[in-house]
Every structure is written in C-alpha cells, then in structure tokens.
Amino acid sequence: MPRWLRVIRGMIGMGLTFSAGVGVIASVFAVLPWLLLGGDSGREIVRLVVASAIWAFPVGVAFSGVLALTRRGRAFDKLSLPHFAALGAGAGLLLFGVLGLNAWQAWSVSDAIANAAIFVILGSGSATATLMIARRAGPALKPGDESHRLGEG
Numbered sequence: 001m002p003r004w005l006r007v008i009r010g011m012i013g014m015g016l017t018f019s020a021g022v023g024v025i026a027s028v029f030a031v032l033p034w035l036l037l038g039g040d041s042g043r044e045i046v047r048l049v050v051a052s053a054i055w056a057f058p059v060g061v062a063f064s065g066v067l068a069l070t071r072r073g074r075a076f077d078k079l080s081l082p083h084f085a086a087l088g089a090g091a092g093l094l095l096f097g098v099l100g101l102n103a104w105q106a107w108s109v110s111d112a113i114a115n116a117a118i119f120v121i122l123g124s125g126s127a128t129a130t131l132m133i134a135r136r137a138g139p140a141l142k143p144g145d146e147s148h149r150l151g152e153g
Contacts, residue, residue, distance in 0.1 A: 010068070011061045012061065014130070017060060018060025018063070019057040022126060023049055023052065025052075026048060026049045026053065030049055055095075059119065059126065060126065063123060063127050070087065081131060084130070086124070088123035088128065089124040092119035100112060
C-alpha cells in the first residue's frame with residue numbers, strides 16, 4: 001500500500017477515534033447534570049453528544065494530518081505529551097479558523113471566544129488522550145517482525 005494511502009487511512013481512523021472518545025466524554029458530562037438536577041430534556045443531551053462527536057471528527061483528521069507532516073519518522077514513545085497537546089490545539093484552531101471564516105457575521109465576540117476555547121480544549125485533550133492510549137497499548141510489532149506478515153495466522 002502506498003504511503004499516502006496509509007496516511008489517509010490513518011487520518012480517517014484518527015478522526016473516528018477522536019469522535020468516539022469525545023462522544024463518550026460528552027455523554028458523561030451531559031448525563032451527570034441531567035441525573036443530578038433532574039433535567040427534563042433528553043433530546044438536548046442527545047443533540048449535545050452528537051454535535052460534539054461530529055465536530056471531533058474533523059479535529060482528529062486535521063490533527064493526524066499535522067502529525068503526519070511534523071513527526072518526521074519519530075516513534076510515538078519519543079513524542080512528548082505537551083507536543084501532542086500543542087498539535088491537537090493547533091488542529092482545533094485550524095478548524096475554528098475555517099468555521100470562523102464562514103460564521104464571522106453570525107458570531108458575537110463572546111461566541112467566537114467560546115468556540116475557539118472549545119475547539120482548542122477538544123483538540124488538545126483528544127490528542128493527549130490518544131497518545132496516552134497509544135503508549136499504554138504498546139508497539140504492534142516487536143523488533144525483527146515483518147509488517148507484511150501481520151495478516152497471517
């Protein structure tokens with residue numbers, strides 16, 4: 001498989017990973033106040049969770065693209081958490097910039113600042129969590145293993 005195709009597959013996978021992770025976290029943050037305060041609108045909770053998961057996908061894709069361009073062949077265990085968080089925050093700002101170009105007339109200054117903060121936190125938090133999970137999972141290949149033999153057995 002060509003390298004560019006693996007990069008695109010990885011970008012889509014990272015977008016799905018960000019989306020699933022943010023969906024779970026948003027579910028927890030949305031359901032807790034509903035249960036504790038006795039909210040009556042389950043539809044708003046579902047809307048919040050789905051919207052969060054949908055917006056996390058392009059942040060994950062942008063993060064993966066930036067990571068592919070800046071990693072320069074370094075192993076994931078050599079990358080620091082602050083570096084990953086900064087890349088994730090940059091991906092969130094990139095998406096905010098694209099949205100801001102299209103919504104500058106519809107947003108007030110406070111809405112724009114709040115949206116920027118949400119995208120930065122979403123990007124940096126998801127990126128940091130992804131690196132922590134990847135480190136915990138360990139390498140898929142041991143030294144001496146051949147990658148083309150992974151599908152066998």
